[in-house]
Amino acid sequence: MLISLKLESEVPLYEQLRNEIILGIAKGLLQPEEKLPTVRQLADELGINNMTVNKAYALLKQEGYLVIDRRHGAKVSLPFKKQTSAAPSEQLEQKLELMVAEAALQGLTADSFHKLCSAIYNKMHILHN
Amino acid sequence: MLISLKLESEVPLYEQLRNEIILGIAKGLLQPEEKLPTVRQLADELGINNMTVNKAYALLKQEGYLVIDRRHGAKVSLPFKKQTSAAPSEQLEQKLELMVAEAALQGLTADSFHKLCSAIYNKMHILHN
DNA sequence: TTGTTTGTATTATATATAGTAATACAAATA
DNA sequence: TATTTGTATTACTATATATAATACAAACAA
Numbered sequence: 001m002l003i004s005l006k007l008e009s010e011v012p013l014y015e016q017l018r019n020e021i022i023l024g025i026a027k028g029l030l031q032p033e034e035k036l037p038t039v040r041q042l043a044d045e046l047g048i049n050n051m052t053v054n055k056a057y058a059l060l061k062q063e064g065y066l067v068i069d070r071r072h073g074a075k076v077s078l079p080f081k082k083q084t085s086a087a088p089s090e091q092l093e094q095k096l097e098l099m100v101a102e103a104a105l106q107g108l109t110a111d112s113f114h115k116l117c118s119a120i121y122n123k124m125h126i127l128h129n
Numbered sequence: 130m131l132i133s134l135k136l137e138s139e140v141p142l143y144e145q146l147r148n149e150i151i152l153g154i155a156k157g158l159l160q161p162e163e164k165l166p167t168v169r170q171l172a173d174e175l176g177i178n179n180m181t182v183n184k185a186y187a188l189l190k191q192e193g194y195l196v197i198d199r200r201h202g203a204k205v206s207l208p209f210k211k212q213t214s215a216a217p218s219e220q221l222e223q224k225l226e227l228m229v230a231e232a233a234l235q236g237l238t239a240d241s242f243h244k245l246c247s248a249i250y251n252k253m254h255i256l257h258n
Numbered sequence: 259t260t261g262t263t264t265g266t267a268t269t270a271t272a273t274a275t276a277g278t279a280a281t282a283c284a285a286a287t288a
Numbered sequence: 289t290a291t292t293t294g295t296a297t298t299a300c301t302a303t304a305t306a307t308a309a310t311a312c313a314a315a316c317a318a
Contacts, residue, residue, distance in 0.1 A: 177307085184305095
């Protein structure tokens with residue numbers, strides 16, 4: 001999987017890296033159980049510091065997206081089961097509320113927003129229905 | 130409108146303030162043309178620094194949500210017209226893509242996500258259809 | 259005119275975060 | 289035993305955040 005970071009972005013590198021990996025998993029570019037590059041390898045490839053990559057990996061581990069073995073390195077976790085009854089996290093709900101507010105103020109109709117979400121969901125490899 | 134900031138949050142105060150005001154406008158708690166408190170007033174009420182409030186106001190002005198007159202202070206901009214053809218901004222699209230990825234990985238179905246969005250849209254006072 | 263209020267600019271300071279760098283350590287493995 | 293892994297530690301620099309004090313120009317009221 002190709003990962004590109006924007007050095008000029010206001011988003012921290014470790015956070016950009018975290019986001020890219022989450023997108024990679026959701027889109028199926030990274031399969032469950034797939035082994036990720038080592039901290040040092042990826043840091044070398046991206047031209048950034050070891051500890052920056054480590055911070056991203058540790059964050060993804062804490063969030064449950066990666067399983068990390070001291071020797072075997074980091075690999076993608078097994079996917080959660082889809083739950084129609086799954087309650088979205090408080091955090092997700094608040095972020096979504098702000099996003100909807102901005103979209104609405106910019107003139108985007110609920111219908112357009114819905115269509116956009118559907119299009120994005122279709123890009124995800126995860127079964128979503 | 131009641132504004133509450135979380136001092137212990139990792140989100141900067143000026144950004145929290147910006148977000149609260151955007152939500153207030155979208156939900157109709159702040160009407161178009163409505164006058165906001167002065168920088169000094171709001172800073173006093175919230176117990177934070179003048180320049181922190183000023184930073185939030187300046188940001189909202191730059192984004193088009195507020196109109197600021199040197200003498201008359203800050204007031205809410207007139208709403209954009211709803212546009213079915215309005216293309217969502219690149220930034221919105223990317224943020225939404227990440228959010229959908231996280232939701233999908235957490236087991237939330239596309240249908241649940243859609244229902245959540247609809248519920249949120251209904252809380253907005255802006256006409257959205 | 260004079261005085262006040264507005265947003266805004268400036269300067270200084272303190273703290274926290276981000277990122278890099280170098281080094282080292284424990285665990286696992288060849 | 290030697291190497292590779294994630295991880296911890298320490299030090300340093302740069303930037304962002306927030307506060308504080310002060311000042312200024314524009315707009316308005318008296």
